[in-house]
Amino acid sequence: MQRYLILRFGQSIVALVGVTMLVFFLTRLSGNVLDLMLPIEATPEDFERVEKAWGLDKPIIAQYGIYMWNVLHGDWGQSWKWGAGALDIVLEKFPATAQLATFTLIISTTLGLSIGMLVAVKKDSPFDWGGKIIALLGQSLPSFWLGIVLMWVFAVLLGWLPTSGRGEGLGGIKYMIMPAITLGWFNVAALMRLTRSAMLEVLDSEYVKLARIKGLPEWKVIWKHCLRNAAIAPLTYFGLVAGFLMTGSVVTETVFAWPGTGLLAVEAVQSRDYQVVQAVVLFMAGIFIFANLVVDVLYAYLDPRIRYN
Amino acid sequence: MTTARDGKVVLEVKNLHTYFFNRWGTVKAVDGISFTLREGETLGIVGESGCGKTMTSLSLLRLHPKPASRIIEGEVILDGEDILRRPERDMREIRGHKISMILQDPQTSLNPVYTIGNQLVETLGLKKGSHGNLKNEAEKSLRKVRVAAPERRLEDFPHQMSGGMKQRVVGAIAMACEPMVIIADEPTTALDVTIQLQYLRLLKDIQAETGLSIIFITHDFGIVARMCDRVAVMYAGRFVEEGSVRDIFNNPSHPYTEALIGSVPKVEERVERLYQIEGQPPALYDLPVGCRFESRCRYAKSKCAEEYPPYFEVNEHHKAACWRLDPSWETLPSSSK
Numbered sequence: 001m002q003r004y005l006i007l008r009f010g011q012s013i014v015a016l017v018g019v020t021m022l023v024f025f026l027t028r029l030s031g032n033v034l035d036l037m038l039p040i041e042a043t044p045e046d047f048e049r050v051e052k053a054w055g056l057d058k059p060i061i062a063q064y065g066i067y068m069w070n071v072l073h074g075d076w077g078q079s080w081k082w083g084a085g086a087l088d089i090v091l092e093k094f095p096a097t098a099q100l101a102t103f104t105l106i107i108s109t110t111l112g113l114s115i116g117m118l119v120a121v122k123k124d125s126p127f128d129w130g131g132k133i134i135a136l137l138g139q140s141l142p143s144f145w146l147g148i149v150l151m152w153v154f155a156v157l158l159g160w161l162p163t164s165g166r167g168e169g170l171g172g173i174k175y176m177i178m179p180a181i182t183l184g185w186f187n188v189a190a191l192m193r194l195t196r197s198a199m200l201e202v203l204d205s206e207y208v209k210l211a212r213i214k215g216l217p218e219w220k221v222i223w224k225h226c227l228r229n230a231a232i233a234p235l236t237y238f239g240l241v242a243g244f245l246m247t248g249s250v251v252t253e254t255v256f257a258w259p260g261t262g263l264l265a266v267e268a269v270q271s272r273d274y275q276v277v278q279a280v281v282l283f284m285a286g287i288f289i290f291a292n293l294v295v296d297v298l299y300a301y302l303d304p305r306i307r308y309n
Numbered sequence: 310m311t312t313a314r315d316g317k318v319v320l321e322v323k324n325l326h327t328y329f330f331n332r333w334g335t336v337k338a339v340d341g342i343s344f345t346l347r348e349g350e351t352l353g354i355v356g357e358s359g360c361g362k363t364m365t366s367l368s369l370l371r372l373h374p375k376p377a378s379r380i381i382e383g384e385v386i387l388d389g390e391d392i393l394r395r396p397e398r399d400m401r402e403i404r405g406h407k408i409s410m411i412l413q414d415p416q417t418s419l420n421p422v423y424t425i426g427n428q429l430v431e432t433l434g435l436k437k438g439s440h441g442n443l444k445n446e447a448e449k450s451l452r453k454v455r456v457a458a459p460e461r462r463l464e465d466f467p468h469q470m471s472g473g474m475k476q477r478v479v480g481a482i483a484m485a486c487e488p489m490v491i492i493a494d495e496p497t498t499a500l501d502v503t504i505q506l507q508y509l510r511l512l513k514d515i516q517a518e519t520g521l522s523i524i525f526i527t528h529d530f531g532i533v534a535r536m537c538d539r540v541a542v543m544y545a546g547r548f549v550e551e552g553s554v555r556d557i558f559n560n561p562s563h564p565y566t567e568a569l570i571g572s573v574p575k576v577e578e579r580v581e582r583l584y585q586i587e588g589q590p591p592a593l594y595d596l597p598v599g600c601r602f603e604s605r606c607r608y609a610k611s612k613c614a615e616e617y618p619p620y621f622e623v624n625e626h627h628k629a630a631c632w633r634l635d636p637s638w639e640t641l642p643s644s645s646k
Contacts, residue, residue: 124376181451212372212433213412214482215405224431230421303422304466 001307008296012289015140019285020071024064027274037080071282077275081268086279090261096166096281097253097260100183101245108184109191109238116195116234120203120265121222133190138189147182147255154178164257179256183249187241193233198230203230232301239295246291247284316348319489319522320369320408325383327368329362336594338364338378341547346490349516351523351552353533355569356543360590362526369524370408371400388489405435409488413495415476419467425451425478426463432485450481455511473504478512478549484515492524497532509536530573534558539626542566545590545601552627557629562621562629564606600632608633610641 051057055066070077076087082093094147119131147187155163155178167175202208203226211225212218248262261280268276300307323343329336331367338361346352354362367373384391387407395403401546412418418429429447444463451459454477467475476496493512497505509532514640518522525536534538534554541551542565550563561567571584588605591597598604599614606613613632621634632638 139511147521206412206414207420210412210418210479210482211374211420213370213404213410215401215435215486223419229420245508305421305468308466308469
């Protein structure tokens with residue numbers, strides 16, 4: 001178990017270092033920053049001076065070394081657009097994304113798992129058909145369209161929910177409902193289908209047969225013997241979704257003007273604010289890798305065969 | 310084993326029918342099975358794959374696949390009462406407690422995510438009036454199936470055990486609540502030969518100690534000879550012949566039984582090619598009116614295709630469903646084919 005964890009942790013670090021390389025070199029590939037930064041009337045001497053001041057005259061490997069050194073010391077660069085620390089800007093936007101993501105994750109996971117289990121147990125019944133319709137809609141409605149339609153129905157026609165923005169405290173929940181549905185429906189559908197097929201496979205297994213043969217009550221057969229075995233596939237998906245949601249959705253945050261990291265990333269790219277782009281991508285990658293690390297630990301908890309190998 | 314014939318009847322199955330309903334029509338997986346099982350007796354059910362052996366045993370526990378299949382008619386009288394008439398919630402006190410089952414493949418019959426101890430303790434907890442230290446009980450039940458060092462084994466997960474060991478644990482779980490009847494559905498097919506023998510001996514020993522009745526499902530006549538008191542030969546959803554092991558081996562009276570026994574290799578004779586039964590069994594959704602073995606039978610006459618044969622008694626404990634046992638067989642016209 002310890003070896004497994006150490007190995008997974010080491011792999012995560014390697015992945016993170018890989019991400020920093022990709023981000024650093026790819027942003028450098030997109031052209032010389034100075035062309036954009038310096039005014040049109042700047043002289044070659046100005047270029048040389050700024051180049052030297054920012055360390056851009058050094059070999060690219062050395063630049064990367066300096067960048068990494070600074071990142072490790074908490075200095076993620078300065079935003080040219082907002083004039084603040086890049087990391088501070090990301091951290092300022094992150095709580096909004098994290099709040100929406102947590103809300104969406106809790107609701108969509110609960111719904112996806114429970115509906116998936118229900119339709120598997122009640123296979124070929126009206127529940128199953130209803131579940132199929134929910135899944136079909138969830139997987140085929142594009143989020144930009146769904147967001148706008150929800151807004152039109154619930155905010156414009158019915159006036160029940162605010163169209164966009166973010167609210168404080170408990171009243172803030174009503175701001176999250178539509179973005180959460182827009183973000184979460186697809187996940188409910190995907191989780192439901194994964195859970196359904198995993199449950200059906202497990203329900204058909206010999207150990208479930210044995211559990212029934214020995215006289216266990218049906219609820220215990222389902223909740224003890226099936227769920228834990230069927231949880232592996234949905235859990236993998238959960239890890240991906242948690243990563244996606246926590247890093248912010250560009251489309252949904254744009255539609256609902258949700259002030260999160262997804263929106264920040266779009267703005268930073270549009271204004272070529274490379275320090276912020278680097279910071280956002282590195283931060284998102286960190287969260288993604290962390291989410292997957294958590295999932296790996298949960299795998300080991302769920303399945304002893306992983307723990308002992 | 311001679312006492313088995315006089316023991317008290319623990320299970321009586323009368324005219325059991327379990328049908329599947331699907332888009333091809335009605336699949337008659339179990340089509341009128343009747344037999345009795347006495348205390349301490351071992352009944353073998355023999356037949357090729359797909360003849361309905363496993364569906365018969367699942368029906369006895371009412372664990373046939375639902376809603377795809379239904380028990381259409383029949384009675385399963387276990388310990389004096391018809392369990393087919395009991396509501397589903399009562400079945401929990403019947404399964405495991407009065408009738409239980411050992412499944413074919415030990416590799417998949419234990420839940421991979423829980424320890425052996427967990428799965429045993431859970432089962433022992435279902436026993437009426439269970440109290441005290443279930444862990445001790447679990448150890449005891451492992452010792453009963455001769456698992457060495459049971460106190461350490463309890464902490465193991467199934468993937469840490471060998472196939473033979475797992476099948477012993479499955480046996481311990483199936484017998485944890487001391488059922489009267491146990492159905493062993495090809496329990497040794499997935500084990501290698503030396504382990505098979507050990508396992509069969511273990512079952513016999515437990516039976517001798519507890520007076521357990523066993524329904525032994527297999528397609529291996531060698532195991533039948535070793536394990537069973539009586540044998541029923543199943544073909545296309547029905548028993549075609551039933552009798553004591555000795556009678557069936559010495560005087561197989563249904564051509565299918567004869568062919569099955571003929572296809573077992575013998576040490577004394579060297580044969581170039583093993584005997585094989587030509588053709589395929591009929592599809593269970595499209596059964597002929599007459600004898601179901603008729604198309605593969607070398608003795609068949611036209612009567613065989615027209616009418617399903619009733620049971621004819623060969624002797625008091627031996628019967629077979631074949632027109633050849635009809636006294637008028639010789640006078641019947643031969644097949645038009």
